Amino acid sequence: MALTTQLLHAQYNTDGAYKKPLKEVLTTIEQRFGVKIKYADSLVAGKYVAYAEWRYRNDVETTLSNVLAPLDMKVKKEKDKVYKLSNYEYYRWLPEEGWAELDRIAAQYHNLAEWEQRKQILKADLWKAIQLSPLPAAPNSKPIVTDIRTFNGYTVQNIAIEILPGLFINGSLYKPVNYIGKIPVILNPDGHWEKQRYRPDCQYRCAALAKMGAMAFSYDLFAWGESQLQFKLEDHRRSLSLTIQALGSIRILDYLLSLKDADTNRVAITGGSGAGSHTVLMTALDNRIKVSAPVVAISSYFYGGCPCESGMPIHDCGGRTDNVEIAAMAAPRPQLLVSDGGDWTDKTPEHDFPYLQKMYGLYGKTNLVENVHLPNEKHDFGINKRIAVYHFMAKYLQLNLNAITNANGNIDESGITIEKETALYVFGDKGEKLPSHAIKGFDNLEKVFKAAITKQ
Template sequence: MRRYKVYALLSFMLLPLMIWAQQDTDHDYRRSLKDVLDEIQTRYHVKIKYTDDQVKDKYVNYADWRFRNTVDETLANVLAPVDMKVNKTGPSSYKLKDYEYNVWSVEDGWAKLDSIAKLYHDVNSWEQRKAILRPALYKALDLSPLPSKPDSKPIITPKRIYNGYTVENIAIEILPGLYINGSLYKPLHFKGKIPVMLSPDGHWDKQRYRTDCQLRCASLARMGCMAYSYDLFAWGESLLQFKSEDHRTSIAQVVQTLGAIRIIDYLLSLKETDPARLGISGGSGGGSHTVLMAAIDPRIKLSAPVVSVSSYFYGGCPCESGMPIHMCDGGTDNVELAAMAAPNPQLLITDGKDWTAHMPEHDFPYLQKIYGYYGKSNLVENVHLPNEGHDYGPSKRNALYKFVAKNFKLDIHKIEDKSGNIDESEVTIEKEPLMYVFGDHGQYLPKDAIKGYAKLLAVFATATREKNPAY
């Protein structure tokens, strides 16, 4: 009985503290995000566009304390704790969005690049920076050391013959049971060593099966160049092994990087390949991949990232920024990574309707300065199309053809009409199933092929431990 009296006494003594704690919780000025946004609209006479799903079950603590003299300051205070932001769509209108780690303001991006650029001032100090960044990038990608290559031969489909070029589909095993698929375009007739262009595409629908991708690779082949287009991870035929949502994971960047390295290994094993003329060009997310590959793999001698490079945009997909590559050696960005291609020829194709809109103003002069360290500022070019948008359209492809022809010593007249204009009409656009390696229904997928994200993680972990027991 005495024990219960003690409990009762303690409860009586603690009751004020319990009440105070409850009152403290009740008075943290916690309000629903919807109510706060509605008050902001009323108080500042603005319109904020949002959906019910965006604000559902979201609350802001100390909401009333977050209001300031201006609407922009208030929105920043209110939205930061819930990982959201707004885009300004008019003089007094806004649109609610999730916080975008990959999108900075133009001013912040430029300031970051300027601070990075202070780390070097000539070719020697720049080369020292590169010597630190390159191994750091491999480490950030969990590819240091590289996993061993499977002891298997590529799976190659019968060759299709067209006007001036051929196509064959190829699957390369890059880890045990993990395949990367693509199509290899070759000139129909050639002598001696010929150049190669890797063609990673971006997040556009149908990716390497798209008409514009086929036009680009076939036209390069008709000029006298091999061109290899390949699937993104968990896109295209990769969906035979994974779900589409697996692409939105960090390992996507690792797989795509390792896949490109293994593709280069294979292409350089061909007797007709000229290792001194190996290039890469992709658009959008494929452009980010282009920049990364040219930065980490010195075998690449020419690069052409399209509608991708910007000091204030880091790539909006985990396959571009899912691994901490931008945190290397105190921080870097995609423009500095693009500079790591110097002094090899590089073409940046940009437009006026995405994050590359300001390339000529700030980022390109920086790249010219880096190339200038080598006395080769003429080897970096920018084709800026201010009235165009985010695609790999005809004018962008034409710029690529001319750049590749000039630097790889190819005959561009082979794809020109009598008036000297680029003519892609001789290219045969294949139906998608014809570009599959594993059949219309995946019936030829090897029996040892892994399936599922969890299995991939296990295979990668095993391959990594084999190369580095301390991992």
């Protein structure tokens, strides 16, 4: 045996586990099977494969599974002989597994009476799972508001609402410049995208809905945006984030529906990605919401990769449920699912949407659930997804689509002003206006929340 080989074996056998660096093992697999495995060096750094030589088989798929499964990692085949490495996602199933689970769930009810009974069980369990049954008392404080800014056909005003003592949820309220009487209310929670609700697509959407005749409220995820004046970004990935976000939407709706110009019979919610999951959950929980449009979110084989979507045991409710059954709880209220070919909604039209049509059919309202599928698009809230939402909201909230339509009959967002991020802050450019009694740090939030639910 050559000296170099002896030294290598000495290195790998110090603990008797025949270890090799993962990066070296992946290189061997590439050479042995003539494939390419894509990954960032940071993903494999410091990782070793025990008994590496014994994990190889005669086919690449089995070999990769043997190597990666113990490391909680996996590969996705992008094209012939090209794979992409990632951490294993237990909340992402194979479509066939998700479909089988949805079929198992659906086999529990066969008619409207059985479904209504199931829905009541699910709803009660969901409230308990998120620890908001009963709701904690709301602070006796008024919202903090900024001056109104006027643009082409709409206005914007930033608002912070105290949802627990010292805990604020922040957002911006978009309204039409001119209107008579009561107007619809549309909640616009934010999803897990860079630049939070300050992104152009958020501003376009809310301003367009306002120009069409609604009041649209855009607001932060927990521990995102201005919420980071009170918490760290990593606090968002704690289970309580799901509860705080649900409570935030309830308090926002309480406030908006108390306004004299709010039409309590025309209330909607739309959000994309994680906010799409939130859209479905809030519609299931709160009957005040009459119309919903989850975007690039809902799938029977994806349970949400963030604690704000699945940190609380909502999927344990009713002896196990999934996001599609929770979406069915909206029936027979109008609901639009927007899906695409570049994420976990890629097969929505094949199994999940037919299930929802069947559930709406129990009410004789199959026409009230719609799916706009964009097979060539990816995971975002781009213009075609917004157009689908505009048309749906106009249809069911009696909004004026002509307000954002050009002479050629196309949706036109060019008259909307994209503001700089700081313009959408409630508490000043550097947080200098944050109230002195505002809590800071997740430990303090847990204390405040515990005290609030103990008083019930």
